Amino acid sequence: MKILIVEDDLDAAAYLCKAFREAGIVSDHASDGDSGLFLATENAYDVLVVDRMLPRRDGLSLISELRAKGIHTPALILSALGQVDDRVTGLRAGGDDYLPKPYAFSELLARVEVLGRRKGTPEQDMTYRVGDLELDRLAHVVRRAGKEILLQPREFRLLEYLMKNAGQVVTRTMLLENVWDYHFDPQTNVIDVHVSRLRSKIEKDFDQPLLRTVRGAGYMIKDEVSA
Amino acid sequence: MASGLVTLFRTTAVRLSALYLLLFAACAAFLVFYVTSMAEGLLEQQTRAVVATEVAEIRQVYASSGMNGLLTTLERRARQPGANLYIIASPTGELLAGNVLALQPGVLDGEGWTRSPFGYQRFEDEGSSERHIARAEVFILPNGLRVLVGRDLGEPENLRSLVRQALVVALGIMGIGALAIWYLIGRNALKRMDRMSDASQRIMDGDLTQRLPVGGSGDEFDRLSVSLNAMLERIEKLNEGLRQVSDNIAHDLKTPLTRLRNKAEAALARSAKTAESREALSEIIAESDQLIRTFNALLMISQVEAGSVVAEMGPVDLTGVVADCVELYEPAAEEAGLAVSSDIAAGVTVTGNRELIGQALGNLLDNAIKYAEGVPDARINVSLVGGRDNAVVSVSDNGPGVPAESRDEVLKRFVRLDRSRSKPGTGLGLSLVDAVMEVHHGRLELGPTVVGSEERGLTASMRFPIAVAGKA
Numbered sequence: 001m002k003i004l005i006v007e008d009d010l011d012a013a014a015y016l017c018k019a020f021r022e023a024g025i026v027s028d029h030a031s032d033g034d035s036g037l038f039l040a041t042e043n044a045y046d047v048l049v050v051d052r053m054l055p056r057r058d059g060l061s062l063i064s065e066l067r068a069k070g071i072h073t074p075a076l077i078l079s080a081l082g083q084v085d086d087r088v089t090g091l092r093a094g095g096d097d098y099l100p101k102p103y104a105f106s107e108l109l110a111r112v113e114v115l116g117r118r119k120g121t122p123e124q125d126m127t128y129r130v131g132d133l134e135l136d137r138l139a140h141v142v143r144r145a146g147k148e149i150l151l152q153p154r155e156f157r158l159l160e161y162l163m164k165n166a167g168q169v170v171t172r173t174m175l176l177e178n179v180w181d182y183h184f185d186p187q188t189n190v191i192d193v194h195v196s197r198l199r200s201k202i203e204k205d206f207d208q209p210l211l212r213t214v215r216g217a218g219y220m221i222k223d224e225v226s227a
Numbered sequence: 228m229a230s231g232l233v234t235l236f237r238t239t240a241v242r243l244s245a246l247y248l249l250l251f252a253a254c255a256a257f258l259v260f261y262v263t264s265m266a267e268g269l270l271e272q273q274t275r276a277v278v279a280t281e282v283a284e285i286r287q288v289y290a291s292s293g294m295n296g297l298l299t300t301l302e303r304r305a306r307q308p309g310a311n312l313y314i315i316a317s318p319t320g321e322l323l324a325g326n327v328l329a330l331q332p333g334v335l336d337g338e339g340w341t342r343s344p345f346g347y348q349r350f351e352d353e354g355s356s357e358r359h360i361a362r363a364e365v366f367i368l369p370n371g372l373r374v375l376v377g378r379d380l381g382e383p384e385n386l387r388s389l390v391r392q393a394l395v396v397a398l399g400i401m402g403i404g405a406l407a408i409w410y411l412i413g414r415n416a417l418k419r420m421d422r423m424s425d426a427s428q429r430i431m432d433g434d435l436t437q438r439l440p441v442g443g444s445g446d447e448f449d450r451l452s453v454s455l456n457a458m459l460e461r462i463e464k465l466n467e468g469l470r471q472v473s474d475n476i477a478h479d480l481k482t483p484l485t486r487l488r489n490k491a492e493a494a495l496a497r498s499a500k501t502a503e504s505r506e507a508l509s510e511i512i513a514e515s516d517q518l519i520r521t522f523n524a525l526l527m528i529s530q531v532e533a534g535s536v537v538a539e540m541g542p543v544d545l546t547g548v549v550a551d552c553v554e555l556y557e558p559a560a561e562e563a564g565l566a567v568s569s570d571i572a573a574g575v576t577v578t579g580n581r582e583l584i585g586q587a588l589g590n591l592l593d594n595a596i597k598y599a600e601g602v603p604d605a606r607i608n609v610s611l612v613g614g615r616d617n618a619v620v621s622v623s624d625n626g627p628g629v630p631a632e633s634r635d636e637v638l639k640r641f642v643r644l645d646r647s648r649s650k651p652g653t654g655l656g657l658s659l660v661d662a663v664m665e666v667h668h669g670r671l672e673l674g675p676t677v678v679g680s681e682e683r684g685l686t687a688s689m690r691f692p693i694a695v696a697g698k699a
Contacts, residue, residue, distance in 0.1 A: 019489070019493070022493070022497075088539065101482075102481050102482045102484070102485035102486075102519075103485065104485065104488055104489060104492065104516075105489040105492060105493070106489075106492050154554060180551060180555055182551070182555075182581075182582065182585045183582055184582050184583075184585050184586035184589055185520060185523065185524075185586065185589075186555065186556075186589050186593070187520070187589060187590065187593040187656070188559060188593050188596070188597075189559060190555055190556055190558070190559045193558040193559045193562050194555075194558055197558055215495065215505075215509060216491075216492050216495055216496075216508075216509060216512045217492075
């Protein structure tokens with residue numbers, strides 16, 4: 001995967017490039033809005049990580065300019081430190097995700113990976129499969145090894161999101177955002193309890209675990225055997 | 228009305244006016260009495276002088292023309308209209324001649340000017356009970372007959388009653404005038420004081436931007452307001468500075484904290500060999516997350532209080548938010564051994580920010596779970612009641628509750644009651660809910676949970692106003 005980081009803070013950018021490299025992601029760096037726009041137009045990136053406050057051209061205008069040119073590379077917006085959490089404006093300008101500074105790198109990495117993989121995951125797939133687990137999005141039916149598993153509607157959506165991003169880490173915040181559509185801080189382990197309930201339903205009668213907890217980061221559903 | 232009057236009489240202006248009225252009334256009364264007594268003295272002197280002249284004339288007549296001349300003279304004088312009193316009496320006091328029908332007994336006993344006024348009846352008063360008052364001089368003729376020459380005191384009496392009437396009228400007018408002036412001055416002062424205490428009340432309620440009203444007349448009220456306002460200005464600046472500092476600290480520490488967390492995370496992913504070091508790194512990450520969470524809550528309260536999120540207000544499906552939050556927290560509550568029940572009215576919409584309301588309700592639910600955990604038969608009830616003017620979201624638990632005297636206290640930042648210090652948390656949860664309700668023009672109300680006649684636990688209610696069309 002190859003990404004572009006548009007960030008005017010050189011220290012932060014150097015840290016990001018190094019951290020992404022360690023995670024196996026190649027990154028280019030632009031330090032102002034105009035050069036960011038140029039690079040994003042000229043090269044094919046999988047994901048753009050764009051700081052909102054940039055010299056020459058701010059992050060939002062960079063993204064809307066790209067979109068106007070018909071370039072739909074997924075973009076993640078980093079809000080400037082101390083700015084009001086204006087997620088809505090960021091997403092309206094054409095951003096695909098939004099993360100306020102400062103952020104945990106694992107959070108950024110998880111989101112970038114999900115965005116980068118989005119291109120490869122056909123949204124129109126009606127059935128998600130992970131190992132012997134099968135989720136039929138149309139019929140709202142979950143089966144494991146052919147045996148139907150009964151899930152609550154929210155558990156279904158949780159599993160659907162996890163399976164859509166199978167093999168990738170999803171953070172608790174991403175789950176709250178995508179499954180519940182809230183962005184606030186739930187203070188406690190509410191998401192963990194939902195996940196562990198889901199886990200017990202899909203793993204109870206089976207030997208092979210599917211849903212892993214990634215320490216310090218989040219969760220991942222993965223077929224350990226075939227992977 | 229009665230209580231209004233009582234308040235009116237409590238004002239300084241009215242008390243002072245009452246005191247002045249009393250003083251003036253006393254002065255006026257003294258003056259009137261002084262003038263009347265002086266006038267009376269003068270009249271008495273005049274009367275004595277007139278009587279003394281007549282007595283001298285009568286003695287003269289007796290000396291020159293004897294008893295006959297005296298009688299003729301008295302007869303003539305007594306017939307004149309408005310005449311003085313004339314009496315000739317025997318040494319035993321029998322009335323022999325004169326213009327008096329009857330006389331208070333004992334008047335003729337002494338000689339010289341009568342000591343005090345006495346009563347008498349005139350001929351024309353015969354049959355009626357009318358009595359007159361007079362003073363007189365009595366003298367004894369060489370032949371032993373007693374002669375009385377006196378003057379009716381009707382005139383001074385009239386004067387006195389006239390003065391008394393004038394006094395009553397004057398005092399009455401003074402009283403009414405003073406009452407009117409008290410009322411006007413007192414009410415005016417009262418109104419201004421009321422405005423000042425209203426403003427101070429709002430300031431005490433936490434709105435430090437409020438100022439006391441200044442009328443512009445430059446009187447003592449205005450001077451007081453101006454200096455109090457200057458004081459408020461300073462307090463507000465200091466307060467603002469304090470908040471700025473805590474915000475800046477939160478800001479400035481968030482970045483290095485996040486860096487620290489990222490490093491611990493990288494170390495955990497890469498190089499942690501032993502279970503012990505993995506454990507330590509995980510704890511560092513968890514602790515940093517808690518600190519970042521505290522700073523985020525602090526900054527969020529500041530932003531909410533500064534009103535920077537107000538722009539993102541819109542219609543919010545409160546029923547949906549409450550149902551979502553209950554659904555989100557229910558498993559965690561059950562895991563903690565709590566029974567969760569809910570009673571959510573359908574179709575309630577308020578104007579607000581969905582995220583903020585969700586965060587606020589989340590904080591209340593988180594609190595309820597934290598504090599009711601471990602209580603026998605622990606339970607939480609969440610209710611949404613939609614009224615005509617209000618929508619109320621309540622979270623009730625049967626935990627230890629908050630004592631009535633601490634309910635204002637726990638809304639303050641970082642305030643945690645002693646027994647809750649052992650629980651995880653930032654001490655900002657309720658402050659944030661309070662700030663969120665402020666932005667929504669609503670209220671956070673804390674009270675005990677009432678089950679039957681028993682009160683236990685805490686019920687936290689978020690009261691949202693419902694904007695009625697046309698009511699703004």
